[in-house]
Amino acid sequence: MIVDDHVAIAAGVRFWCSQARPPIELIDAEARLANVWTGPGAKADVVILDLELMPKTPAFGELSRLVDHGRRVIVYSQHTDSRTVLKCVNLGALAYLTKTEGQEHLVPAIQAAANGKPYTAPSLGGVLITDDDPGRPRISxxxxxxxxxxxxxxxxxxxxxxxxxxxxxxxxxxxxxxxxxxxxxxxxxxxxxxxxxxxxxxxxxxxxxxx
The missing domain is CATH 1.10.10 (Arc Repressor Mutant, subunit A)
Known part of the structure; x- marks a missing residue:
């Protein structure tokens, strides 16, 4: 299920999913978070979440709620700053992709998340390499x-x-x-x-x- 208030984004993701092998069925929540919890959305294997569903208020709380209830979440956002990316990962998102990272990375991220596995897109990888968060071990x-x-x-x-x-x-x-x-x-x-x-x-x- 995708939760995004941009119709063009949802349409594009739907097309990419239809081209996947095997095809991925995409449900459009039409930017209504309630649809994630009821009807077909309640059974969706993966939730693709846009952080900017409310002006100037990133949906960190909703991301945390979804993860706490065992939902597998991919954050798909226009934000590229390290602080936002790391916060989403630390809250439990299985992947963080910017909206410049299209079909090449979003489809594999969905496939990985459906199996409960994380996916590291280039934007996230770059943030992790330069991350000085003490919550991440320093591996030689x-x-x-x-x-x-x-x-x-x-x-x-x-x-x-x-x-x-x-x-x-x-x-x-x-x-x-x-x-x-x-x-x-x-x-x-x-x-x-x-x-x-x-x-x-x-x-x-x-x-x-x-x-």
Whole structure:
């Protein structure tokens, strides 16, 4: 379901969704937030939310309410400032896209969100790279390299062979990353939880996972 007060935006997104493989059924809430909670909107897998539904009042409260009720939300907004982007991610949006990021990124973001996975578009990735929010752990380049190799491998032995390091070193890097996430209040006890954290923080992309 899309919640946006610009008819042209909703029409464009509907066309992009119809061209997806498989096609995505889009419901237009016609900028009425109530439609997200009733009728067909209540069963929508993903909510595409425009922040500017009310003049000068970004819908952070509604985003928080949706996330708190287990809804999967993509914020699709004209705002490009880091503060707004990070606030939406921290509130639980699975993706943040600016309205200059069209079909190429919105459709994959919808597909990822439908499976409960985050999506990092270029605008969000740029913000995350320069983010100095203490809520995000500082992962070293080597730690990130080990994580990416581990996510793409069936065993730590394969990671060690690929990177020409010992299995013990692989374990050490992964454990350090877990500790860093735990220290900022975002524990990642399992591999799947760590993948989710890494995707959300832009350490890895869905394309890299697919590869």
């Amino acid at each position: 380049r080597r730690e990130a390299e080990v994580l990416r190799a581990w996510f793409a491998s069936s065993s730590k032995e394969l990671v060690a062979a690929r990177l020409n390091i010992s299995v013990k070193t692989v374990d050490t890097h992964i454990e350090r990353v877990r500790v860093k996430y735990a220290n900022v209040g975002r524990p990642a006890r399992t591999k799947s939880e760590l993948v989710t954290r890494a995707l959300h923080d832009g350490l890895i992309t869905l394309d890299e996972l697919d590869e």
